[in-house]
Amino acid sequence: MVGYIYDEIFLLHDTDGHIENKNRVLAIDDVLKDFDLLRLPIYKASKSDLYKIHNRDYVDWVERAYENGYRMILNEDTLLSPKSYEVARYATGSTLSILKAFKEKRINRAFLNIRPPGHHADRKTGQGFCIFNNIALMTRYAQELGYKKVMIIDFDVHHGNGTQDIFYEDDSVFYFSTHERDNYPYFSGKEDEIGEGRGRGYNLNRPYGNFCDDETLLKLYDDLPKWFDFDILLVSAGYDLMKDEIISTAQITFDGLRELVRKILRFSKNRPTAFLLEGGYDLNSLAKSAYITLDELINYEV
Numbered sequence: 001m002v003g004y005i006y007d008e009i010f011l012l013h014d015t016d017g018h019i020e021n022k023n024r025v026l027a028i029d030d031v032l033k034d035f036d037l038l039r040l041p042i043y044k045a046s047k048s049d050l051y052k053i054h055n056r057d058y059v060d061w062v063e064r065a066y067e068n069g070y071r072m073i074l075n076e077d078t079l080l081s082p083k084s085y086e087v088a089r090y091a092t093g094s095t096l097s098i099l100k101a102f103k104e105k106r107i108n109r110a111f112l113n114i115r116p117p118g119h120h121a122d123r124k125t126g127q128g129f130c131i132f133n134n135i136a137l138m139t140r141y142a143q144e145l146g147y148k149k150v151m152i153i154d155f156d157v158h159h160g161n162g163t164q165d166i167f168y169e170d171d172s173v174f175y176f177s178t179h180e181r182d183n184y185p186y187f188s189g190k191e192d193e194i195g196e197g198r199g200r201g202y203n204l205n206r207p208y209g210n211f212c213d214d215e216t217l218l219k220l221y222d223d224l225p226k227w228f229d230f231d232i233l234l235v236s237a238g239y240d241l242m243k244d245e246i247i248s249t250a251q252i253t254f255d256g257l258r259e260l261v262r263k264i265l266r267f268s269k270n271r272p273t274a275f276l277l278e279g280g281y282d283l284n285s286l287a288k289s290a291y292i293t294l295d296e297l298i299n300y301e302v
């Protein structure tokens with residue numbers, strides 16, 4: 001059985017005409033109805049949970065913005081609506097629900113159809129459509145539950161600068177990212193960003209050039225750190241690398257995505273593995289991509 005998180009609460013982060021909107025999770029939930037999934041309850045992260053990954057000033061600022069109603073976060077692409085603070089706490093907190101089900105051995109693989117996305121949110125601020133960093137809090141929750149070493153793979157077409165930032169000096173978390181070079185957020189994601197202090201050697205960026213094809217992308221995954229003996233694998237699943245998306249020039253096909261998911265599952269060696277939704281904005285492409293991912297999570301044996 002594969003665990004699944006989705007709830008109508010995720011529709012209430014109201015971004016109006018923005019490309020990151022509620023229709024994304026609706027489209028995915030609709031197409032996944034074909035599958036028999038273990039639907040797990042949502043959970044709201046507490047403020048002290050959020051402090052594990054974000055500075056207090058930032059969390060408190062978002063809370064105040066919530067109390068004041070509609071407001072923008074620092075930069076122009078990330079919106080806060082009156083319910084966004086609540087929704088973001090549920091998106092990031094619900095990762096705990098999956099981890100508990102892993103721990104109880106009810107599931108060994110999972111998909112989280114959540115929004116807002118998270119991987120651009122760093123310690124100091126939300127950005128790039130992200131408010132709180134979902135995969136980062138999932139990592140800390142996992143460690144509290146005994147999954148000491150956490151492997152993160154991020155295949156979103158954009159660099160997960162927030163996740164990299166949060167774990168940059170941490171040798172208990174390995175962050176591996178493939179992404180389009182010279183795309184958002186521009187200032188990070190280079191090969192020479194390898195971590196610092198104790199975290200040196202635990203951060204690996206593999207950027208690709210424009211019009212990346214399946215073969216080029218898949219080859220980068222040969223560089224996954226086979227020596228890192230992790231307890232759990234978390235995946236920032238951003239589907240904006242697909243051919244039909246216009247937010248990048250990447251040309252990944254559905255066959256390419258299927259092979260990518262298989263490659264990740266082989267790398268997991270059957271350790272608990274969760275895919276968290278990040279980007280992906282073309283609704284047809286996004287729904288089909290999620291369908292392929294679930295098809296593999298349910299059926300692919302390693």
Ligand SMILES: [Zn+2]
Nearest residue numbers: 156158238279
């Ligand atoms: Zn993205």
